[in-house]
Amino acid sequence: MRKLAMIPILLLLLFMTACSGSASGNGDYPTQNIEIVAPASPGGGWDLTARSLEKVLSGQELVKQNINVVNKPGGGGEVGWKYLKSQDSHSLAVNSSLVLTNNLLGQSDLTYKDFTPIATLATEWQALAVPADSEFSTASEFLEATKADPASIKIGVGPGLGNDDHLSLVQAASEFGINPSQLNFLVYEGGGDVVTALLGGHVDAVTTSLSEVKDQHLAGKLKILAVSSEKPVKGIEDVPTWKEAGVDMVFPHWRGIMGPPDMTEEEIAYWDEKLSKMVKTDEWKKILENNDWEGFYKNSEETKAFLQEQHDLYKQLVEDSGLVN
């Protein structure tokens, strides 16, 4: 019975800490440690983005307060962003197009409007690749053949439908007049498995991040038919962009950062100042280069408009893909 007596005490303790925890002053933001939420496990793209931010912002002494990276994986970002929503303005979270698509696919109630846009930081480009000995040597040959018989061409994608790898090809296909819901996708666990499948000849083509296939292309193990960038990518100038291949699209796989809802003007201005400085540092540029990312900085105002525009585009793509009715 004595054990049971502890429960009220616990509840009391719980209540006390809950009250004292949320006190935060105004005035000189930030007043306490900064927390950057990576809504994924260590090792992935979001985690890399968060840790890179920590490294540069602290390393270059742009932000005086301590910065901690917190991993909250689960639900394609859902768990981490839900957590962010309940935090105060000292927490920020890394995001990408999933913050739009989770909602569009009906997998989440959260959407970009539930958060304060802070910045868009970097982008990767998407690539369409085929085996080195493939019968297709240009993107339009590939699309023509797919148009003729969509079921006969196996396309590897990972780790799930509705992501940028998938939707970038959906956009290319629908621009070309193919019904994207007819495409024959095989879904692999991740980007690496997709490339293995292509190298082993188990699929006819893959759509994935450029960084997954760039080295393989340079080594002659596979052919990249098109990249989704505006201009040809440094190092692989021989690969045409989709525009050059006759399909009018540019498809960034962007990453950015956002804050909890209702951040004040001053707080947003603080990050605009710090992040615009950060993206100019050599250390940040080095990180971009190492990861095959490209600078894609947009401040909070631009990001707000960008998200709106992306939201409309993705809405169309998700409908085209046949994933939702």
Place this chain on the structure above:
Amino acid sequence: MDVSSFMEGLSIALEPMNIMWIIIGGFLGTVVGMLPGLGPATAVAVLIPITFSMNPISAIILMASIYYGAMYGGSRSSILLNTPGDGSAIAATFDGYPMAKNGQAGPALAISAVASFIGGIIAVVGFIFLAVPLADFALKFGPAEYFLLMLLTLSAIIALSIGKMVKGFLAMMIGLALSTVGIDTQTGVYRFTMGIPHFSDGIDFLIVIIGVYAIGEVLYNFLNIDQQKKEKKKVGKVWFSKEQWKRSRMPILRSGPIGFIVGVLPGAGGTIASMIGYTTAKQTSKNPDEFGKGAVEGLAAPESANNAASVGAMIPLLTMGIPGSGTTAVMLGALIMLGLRPGPLLFEQQPDTVWALVNSMFIGNIALIIINILLVGLLVKILDTPAKVLYPLIVMLAFIGTYTLSYSTVDFFLLLVFGLFGLMMKVMDFPIAPLVLALIVGADMEQNFRMAVLSSNGSLGIFFSSGVSIALLVLTILSLFYPLILKLVKNKNNNKTQDDEVYKSS
């Protein structure tokens, strides 16, 4: 293989700074790997920040030695406490824990360290000579072959539960059922998530391992905790006997190469390698009846296999830039951050880095066997800790280990549910390994089956279409019916000798 860059790599690996990193990494990996629920992937992930300020070569050497260290360490808690830290350490519980119970904890720890060492060395030699051809071989594995490999693993584990087949199958089916929770990979449909976003990525098998093994074991020990008090456990010697070595020698040498090849296959990894190592050892053994009751070769074989697999897993990472396991995926992320991009160009552009790593594996394995043998004396002391203090500590470690998986307290509820479930399984005499293994391979197995069928337009002929797949099918059938065949043959022989005796006596 290029001799001059090999030598250059050796000299880099032998730099005092790098040797120091190997020892530090091996030690940290062993310690972290020993904790229940913290396997190699977590060990590497949590230690990544240390590497940020290092040069890329030292960083990759450090990460690799943490990886091997965790592989060595993972089986420590399997042997001593029946609580594996990772899928690849499950097989070590089959005979390792019974050995420890029989007062053979010291020899068990020692032989597992030696087996890991030999497996590791076999694999490093294999790496040096076979990295490129094996990488090409791994590419031949399409969805059909992966499906069959996983089928082989499951049938091997079922074959182990002789005498309780029904319970074994039931446990396996529960594991498969749990593996369907989450987003369906091929179609994006949410299955059995009950509206909880946390479940959309599926149920992490590590939570089930920690729950069923660690918490389940503690609860199970509560059954007679008050009787255990006086009985002093004998720790025994810290080294194994000649007899034990003789019995383990061949199984260790056999399962090293098996583990290495399975490790090269992306996605297969240490768990499957150690299971196949274990069943091979059992099926080639003269006294298979002792397996599961503390047979020394039943511990040595999987230990050799899983360590060899961890070296094999580096091959797709380094030659193709493709992570073959959770751990190598984490390593890939960290390496990219450091500006080193593993892939087909790495061998051409930075051969010294690759060979420095390979050489560091040699040194690492030597360092690790020394570390682990020195630790044996210390570790067996854990068993001297009064049970009533030890069990609460295991419970706490299980909770922390679970928390590090996804930083969420939702998992604590799962942990407790599976703890209770584990207790029930133990009391009702269910084999636990089929449950966990089925959960580990289940989702991949389903997806690979579906991809295989999709890519052959619905025909099942794809499962018989390549040499590899036919070989895997034959092995599956053999593993299921081998015990039966063996029995038949034995009976025949017995009958014959009986006949002879009858004949003689008459």
Place this chain on the structure above:
Amino acid sequence: MKLIKISVPAFFTLFSIIFLIASLNLPKANLGNPDAPMYFPVGISIIMLIFSVIYFIQEVKNLHVENEEIKQILSGRTPKLIGFTLLFGLIYAFIFNPLGYLISTIIYLGALLFYLNGYKKWLVNIIVTISFSFISWYAFSELLGVSLP
């Protein structure tokens, strides 16, 4: 005793049936074969059901065989111990975030030790609780960089 023995296979049977029904009611896929997500779970639940029934029959046949361990579960303070550990585990899950790692761990570990090891060894209990909590907190959050609340 007999009731417990029979309730385990009954539980499996019930679980298989629920799982089968849930599998049949899975949402349809919008792309490809609409029933594709269903096949694997339905297959599993049918096999599981068959084995559950076999298991059920086996247990009914062996109902008279005594299971020592079930007796032990129900005897002495074992049921209390198991219940206590699980209950406090639940409480731990609820207080972990609001109270933070250190305080909640001290509470849970302390409670477990006092209950299991007895009040007489209070000194050992307190030393173990405090030192384990601090060492593990330091090791994980400071050395390993795991962000604990």
